Amino acid sequence: MKSMILGCLGVFSAVAFMFGCSYSALLGLVCTIIVFRFYKEKSAQVDPRNKAVFITGCDSGFGNQFARRLDEKGFTVFAGCLMPDREGARLLKEESSDRLHVVHVDVTDEWLVRGAVKYVKENLGDNELWAIVNNAGIAIFTEIEWCSVVQFQRILDVNVIGVVRVTKAFLPLIRNSNGRIVNVASLAGRFTMPAFAAYSMSKRACIAFSDALRIEMKKFNVKVSTIEPSLYKTPISETKYLADQNRKSWSETPTEVKDAYGDEYFDAFLKNIDTQMQRAKSNISEVIDLMVESVLDEIPKVRYVPSSSIVRATILTFLPSYITDRLFQIYTPRVVPRQSTSSVSSASDNDVPS
Incomplete structure (x- = not known):
């Protein structure tokens, strides 16, 4: 009722x-x-016994904590790590049960993904592969004019093609178990703020892929969900890392573009990004809780959004673009680009008939 x-x-x-x-x-x-x-109402939960989960991006952040939580719940966990010999993967293995396997995988490398599938098949034992969780992702927060095409390609390769590559490779095992696919997207895939173009493009594509896959997989009783958090304090939101990325991009930007903005604008942009990242939420456990629910819920949701963001996200969905544009504009630097005034003057001069 x-x-x-x-x-x-x-x-x-x-x-x-x-x-x-x-x-x-x-x-x-x-x-x-x-x-x-x-x-x-809470959904009934599945029994984790004899169920395995493959997760990408377990070196740090969400993936690392999520792998630990599923291990505690009793799942057999295949934790995909980009750098299996580094501290993140090593501690994950040492501090978990013998049901957790660290698997070397780079989602942009077809051979490593195939190798991961082979390893999972050989080490499933009496388990079934219940879920794959596409968590691996990278980010860059920079303005479009000094974000190189190579950077756009890199972020799309990891956040979009990587999800497609891993999903397609593991789908036969998931179909056999009538299991599920969980893709970690973002609210940035629903709303695009200044400096988020590349990241939002990748997450919007991830959501589109998930939407189509969810409908196509119904005939196999395979469930597909997305996790859509806002900004949290993880390695991809570290301010020094982002500042270094932006400085490198700026240094490689053509002189005519840098002259149009000016160093003063760029410095203001860096401070602005730093301020935004300081607002990132520190309680990542609320995202991990949703990731765990997406695997455990007998009837999983289509979309998992942290409760602290759901009302704001819903309101933004219904606002017209001219309002959201004004709202998001507060996240741009207050410094006027060097060429801004001169371009207006030039335009006015060109309007005068000869």
Whole structure:
């Protein structure tokens, strides 16, 4: 009964919004989400015994903590690591049970992905591969004019093609178990802020891939979910790392482009990015909790969003672009680019008839 009431309220809000009752509908929808947040029925959970999970990106961050949690729950875990000999992978192996395997994998390398599939098959034993979790990802937060095409290609290769490559390689095993695929996307795949172009493009593509795959896999009873967190304190949000990336990009940018912006603008941009990253949430356990739910829930959700972000994300979904543009513009530097004033003057001169 509770689910029926919540569902009817949500449908009513959505229909009202479609027919122009925007403010009341938005309020109703937000209320529905808040009520659902506190009173939602928990899905039954699967038995982790004799179930294995393959995860990418376990060297650090979400993947590392997630692998530990699944190991504690009793799953057999195949933790894919880019650098299996480094401290992150070594400690993960040492501090976990003997059910956890560290597997060398680079999601951009076809042969290493095939090797990971071979290793999993050879070490499954009596287990079935219940889930693959595409967690590996990289980020760059920089303006488009000094983000090189190579950087765009690199982020898409890891965050998009890497997800496709790993998913396709493991799908036969997942079909056999009627298991599931979990792709770690981001709210940046729904909303694009300044300096997030490359990252948002990759996460939006990841969501699109997941949406299509979810429908295509229904005939095999394979579930597909996305995890969509906001910004959290992980290695990809470390300010020194991002500043070094931006300085390198700036140094390789053509002089005419740098002259258009000016060093003062670039310095202000770096400070602005630093401020944004300082706002990153430190409680990554709320994301790990959702990742665990996506594997354990008998009937997984299509989309897992941290409760601290869900109301804001829903509101942004319904706002028109001219409002979200204004909201996101506050994340751009207040310094005026060097060419800004001169280009306006030139445009005015060109408008004068000869």
